[in-house]
Amino acid sequence: DSGVTQTPKHLITATGQRVTLRCSPRSGDLSVYWYQQSLDQGLQFLIQYYNGEERAKGNILERFSAQQFPDLHSELNLSSLELGDSALYFCASSPSGVAYEQYFGPGTRLTVT
Amino acid sequence: GENVEQHPSTLSVQEGDSAVIKCTYSDSASNYFPWYKQELGKRPQLIIDIRSNVGEKKDQRIAVTLNKTAKHFSLHITETQPEDSAVYFCAASDPGAGSYQLTFGKGTKLSVIP
Numbered sequence: 724d725s726g727v728t729q730t731p732k733h734l735i736t737a738t739g740q741r742v743t744l745r746c747s748p749r750s751g752d753l754s755v756y757w758y759q760q761s762l763d764q765g766l767q768f769l770i771q772y773y774n775g776e777e778r779a780k781g782n783i784l785e786r787f788s789a790q791q792f793p794d795l796h797s798e799l800n801l802s803s804l805e806l807g808d809s810a811l812y813f814c815a816s817s818p819s820g821v822a823y824e825q826y827f828g829p830g831t832r833l834t835v836t
Numbered sequence: 837g838e839n840v841e842q843h844p845s846t847l848s849v850q851e852g853d854s855a856v857i858k859c860t861y862s863d864s865a866s867n868y869f870p871w872y873k874q875e876l877g878k879r880p881q882l883i884i885d886i887r888s889n890v891g892e893k894k895d896q897r898i899a900v901t902l903n904k905t906a907k908h909f910s911l912h913i914t915e916t917q918p919e920d921s922a923v924y925f926c927a928a929s930d931p932g933a934g935s936y937q938l939t940f941g942k943g944t945k946l947s948v949i950p
Contacts, residue, residue: 768937827879827882
């Protein structure tokens with residue numbers, strides 16, 4: 724157990740809908756990273772937040788957004804969902820914005836039908 | 837941006853043999869190289885990492901080597917056991933803008949045959 728929690732574990736929804744994925748970092752960690760894992764694209768970095776502020780953006784679609792709250796938990800919002808958004812979504816946390824080690828949560832499996 | 841190539845994509849070894857997985861990266865500014873193990877349906881788990889000021893690091897049966905000049909790094913697992921069977925991912929850290937986002941290789945599925 725890495726200490727990073729994610730909810731829900733599984734999510735099944737229809738095309739066009741909007742969902743919210745939640746992540747709570749390890750106690751004391753200030754940084755949250757979101758990654759998408761699909762069979763054809765592998766693990767891809769989406770976005771990073773550090774102490775409430777957006778720090779870096781990767782291959783995140785405009786239909787996706789995220790935020791980090793004062794209690795440091797983070798939410799990833801996915802809207803206008805398409806079949807191709809079906810994937811595993813992981814968050815990871817690290818102690819600071821420039822700390823090296825990232826510890827992953829258990830992931831949320833999103834299925835868009 | 838950073839690009840990480842990982843080989844082989846699949847690897848089968850007999851129990852007790854060694855396994856080697858190799859990665860190359862493109863951005864010479866990358867300075868942190870972790871390895872993750874992912875079992876089916878589970879989270880990627882950090883198993884070992886190396887920073888650019890070190891050439892080799894060992895942790896029991898696992899070792900990682902780094903050649904900065906050639907921009908490649910490798911994972912070595914000795915005395916493999918069936919529980920080593922998993923998908924292994926290498927990654928490189930792009931330090932641009934003060935972020936340590938990871939760029940991952942495509943993964944190597946390791947099967948250890950009892």
